[in-house]
Amino acid sequence: MxxxxxxxxxxxxxxxxxxxxxxxxxxxxxxxxxxxxxxxxxxxxxxxxxxxxxxxxxxxxxxxxxxxxxxxxxxxxxxxxxxxxxxxxxxxxxxxxxxxxxxxxxxxxxxxxxxxxxxxxxxxxxxxxxxxxxxxxxxxxxxxxxxxxxxxxxxxxxxxxxxxxxxxxxxxxxxxxxxxxxxxxxAPAEQELLSRIDRGHRFASPLAHVWHRSAGNPAYVAFARRALEAAADRTDAIRAGEIPYRADKAFTDREITTLGQALRVALLRDEPWLPELFERLLPGVAIAPTTAKTLPSQALLYEVVRAAQDFPTPELVSAIRTVRRTVRHAGVPRQLDKMLKKVDAALAERAEVALRLPRLDFDTAPIGGSAAGGVLRRPVGDYRAVVTVTDTATLTWEKDGRPLRSVPAPVRRDHAAPVKELRDLVKRVNAQLVTLVRALEGGFTVDAVHPYGRWRTELAGHPLARTLVRRLIWEIEVAPGEWRAVLPESDEDLPDAPDDASIRLWHPIRSGPDTVRAWRDLLLERRIRQPFKQAFREIYLLTPAEEQTRVYSNRFAAHLVHYRRMFALFRARGWKSDLLGPWDGGDGDAAERTLAAGEWRVRFFHTWADWAGDDELASTDQVRFDRRVQDAWQEAPLADVPPLVFSEAMRDVDLFVGVSSIAADPDWTDGGPERTYWERASFAELTESAEARRDALERILPRLKVADRCTLDGRFLIVRGDLRTYKIHLGSANILMEPDDSYLCIVPARSSGDGKVFLPFEDDRLSLILSKALLLAADSKITDETILVQIERGA
Known part of the structure; x- marks a missing residue:
């Protein structure tokens, strides 16, 4: 009671x-x-x-x-x-x-x-x-x-x-x-539903689920096709001179907003008639029918790209990049380049369409050893052009089966148009390969699963995708709940499984330490370089401190970073953030990225700090996660975030801090609190990315000529030279000299390393550490006076 x-x-x-x-x-x-x-x-x-x-x-x-x-x-x-x-x-x-x-x-x-x-x-x-x-x-x-x-x-x-x-x-x-x-x-209910996609201005877009509901309305879907085809008809008429050309006046503001909405619905549905429409509409809005450098509708071109940021398809990305190369206005390509970074990141989240690649008349042919890539041979005069796809596409020339070092003079003189077409093809293929790599890696957060039969023909057997796909580790569901991991580049035969069996990318978070070590050893042994970091991928698990703070992480808080460098990384990795600076409302923001097909959002808080000469500094703060609940974002406890989503999000934040922190700046000389931070963070405990670097070094060092002069000790690579012994920090790559731990400043050249050391993944910091180790192991041969003065001062 x-x-x-x-x-x-x-x-x-x-x-x-x-x-x-x-x-x-x-x-x-x-x-x-x-x-x-x-x-x-x-x-x-x-x-x-x-x-x-x-x-x-x-x-x-x-x-x-x-x-x-x-x-x-x-x-x-x-x-x-x-x-x-x-x-x-x-x-x-x-x-x-x-x-x-x-x-x-x-x-x-x-x-x-x-x-x-x-x-x-x-x-x-x-x-x-x-x-x-x-x-x-x-x-x-x-x-x-x-x-x-x-x-x-x-x-x-x-x-x-x-x-x-x-x-x-x-x-x-x-x-x-x-x-x-x-x-x-x-009907009133359908009107109410569609009202959610009617944007107050075209620079804002509703959440993805609003578009998903609208894309199911048959009447609006039919209108979307009529509207977009009418727009293409109008640009055709402008090109034919049937409508007088006026710069950026082909469409009104309201038409541009309407067409943007119609295009998003069609892209979301992945309508099969879109690729043909792109071939008409994009050149029509981007290239004047005269020799003018203006555009029939620059505003609609940018609206199409904004639609691609919401619901990209490979065909639209390819069409935008084609227009980017042909548009005459000097400022448009630069703007498109900025916008395309978000498009690539968004396409990576849309795995169901992102893996489509055109064959472009390429055949699968052996490229040295057992590897196979795409090759296209085309006669040009008395010569033959050969476009080969391995990591990237390259154009070479041959005559009577003999390779030539450069473009033959007769070809350059008499066949300028085919040469330009082939060079454009190489650029197009390389752009598609970049998009494919981003799409495959982005599939981690949605745990993308593909039908085995489609994967064999459209990825593993595709002449353009083959060399990338074969160097990645895949898991095939050979029985319900039983996954078998394979690396096609090293496995002669793929397992027998039905076409409708599931296959997905292997991720180290789903495997035990022994399995991860075995894959890493295999990559080094076979000298297989992966398109992105997979076997050596960092894993970020919830820490006791994060269990205590519950809804936020301070793991990457209280760092001082080069702000513009970090802001550029936000854009490159598909994060959204307002530009900060010393103006009203410019003191702080939360960079954000949606993950897991729009079901989760991560926010990384940071504030503008100060000027350091001509450089701008920012300080980092909390990381928080939100779950989409019906029509809104709801903050979620860290323990509720799917482990793979949490790991991939924190990996991005680690990248932002690791690359842009002033601790990684070897010649930082400013005093004050910034110097105090630099001294603390330059040689701090290792983050997960630095731990992965250490793991790679354990395998690489024994293969080096200077192996007997190098040892790993905690957070440092110890290098014994003839003059002194050096401690290279595995996080910042900064150097201390024994016996007094005096600091040695070596500013890296634009190209670090000698390129002779095999690395199983791309890592500029790892290359820098190895290049410094090779230099310092032979310190008696150093001729750079700025380095010698520092070494000899305490030797």
Missing amino acids: LDDDLVAESRRNDLDLAARLMRALTDPDFALEERDGHPDLSRVSDEELGSLLVAAYRVDASAPRAMAMVRFAVERAAEGRRPLYTPEACRRMFEALVEKCEAHGWADLIRGLDVLERCTGPLPDVSGPARTLVGLWLEKDTVRQPYALLAVAGLAGDGTLRAAAERLSRDVGPIVADEIAVIAAL
Whole structure:
């Protein structure tokens, strides 16, 4: 009985809390008690939270500070939850929208549609405020949220809907008029659903699941094809001179937004008619029909690339790169290069389409030993061009079967067009290989699984993909739950398995230490260099400290980094981040990346710190993870993050810090707190990436001529020279000299290492450590005075 009394009292307190919060949002003279300074809104029901949100929406910028603070607390509490709304709350929300629109000239109509979707009872009659809202909106010169406006107009009756559709179709061109007619004819629920993809401006895009739901609407899918083909027809007409050419005026702003939405739906569905359309549309918007360096629609070209950042396909990526080489405007290729980095990262997350590669008339032919790659031979005059694919595509020439060192002079003189075409082909193939590698590696976070039969023919047997795929370790499900790992480059025969058996990339996080060591030994023994780090891949597991902090990790916090270098790495690895600097709002941000096909998000917090000469510094902070729950991101405990997703995300953050930290700068001389950090971090405990480097060195060192002068000791590679003994840190590559641990500054040349040491994966820091070891083992032969002075000072 006592327990029942406690539960009842707790519920009364919760009701009292909801009532106090409601009064705080509606009565400017009411002040919350001290105990409610930080109210625990988890005690408020979803329905009570909905009513509070409606009240919070009515609190404007002129409200007292205490009222505004409650509003912010309620809105924060709603993030990651799904509030519910009583019929009365729904009615009040529409009244609030009218008030906002009358007072400020605009209100978010999608809020009104949201509350109706989550109404807990019979839908209230909101036709009056809906009619008022539509009237207010149609008085404006520019109408935002047209899809939502049509849905709201439908609530006001058929007459209001017809009036809204007529107004929205006026002077907007046939593409947008077709769009409006399609939306107006849909059922209210379908209108509400599509309103989520109608962006306020084309530089923002909803979450992926919103597009997924919209892509299932047959009427909109049919419109998407009509719209995109109409756009291609228009660019064809401009090229033919049937429509006068005006720079960047081929499409209106609204048409560009509409076409961007249509393209995203078609890309998400991976429509088979898209590749042919790209061949018409992209050159049509990027190349003027005259010799002008302007574009028919630079804005639509960039919108197409933004659509590719959301839902890329290999064919679209290839078409963008082709246009990038032909566009005449000097600034466009640079902008496309920046945008394509995000496209490549997004394609890596879309494994179901990313692995498509055209054969381009290549045959599979032996390339030295047992390896096989793609080769294309094409006669050009009396000579023959040979394009060979191994790690990359290369163009060589031969005559009568004899290889030549360079392009023959007669070919260069008489066949300029075929030479250019072949060079463009090499660039195209190399771009596709880069995309394939990014796609394969990105498949780790989605645990991408492929049918064995398709993998054999479209990857392992593909003339372009073959040499990359054969050097990776794969797991084949030979029986339910039983996976067998193979390395095609070293295995003569692949296991027998049906075509519908599953195959996936092997990841060390799923194997024991002995298995990982065996694969690493095999790579060194067979001198197999992997396209990306796989057998030597770092593993990041949850630490006791992270179990204590629960929802955030401080593993990579409190580092000082070269900010612009780190910002460039964000872009290269597909992370989103605002540029920081000494301006309002530029002091801090969270770089973020979505993983596991959009189901998880990682955020890496960092702040702008200071200038160091002409360089900008930033300091690093927490890493947090969010799970997608219905329509919102919800912060998740680190223990709930799938281990593979956690490991891959932390690997990126380790890369950002390791490469851009000032601790890795060998000639850092500034004083103050930055110098204190440099001295601490330059020789700190090893991170997972440095541990993987140490593991590789254990295998590589015995193969070196200087092996008898090198030993590994904890976090250092010890190198015995003739003049002194040196300790090279395996994380920063910085050097201390025995016996007094004096610092030795060696600034690396642009190309580190002599290229003669085989490495099983690409790692600039490992190459740098080896090059320093080879130099210092023969220190008596060093001629660089800047190095000799430092060595001899304490020798």
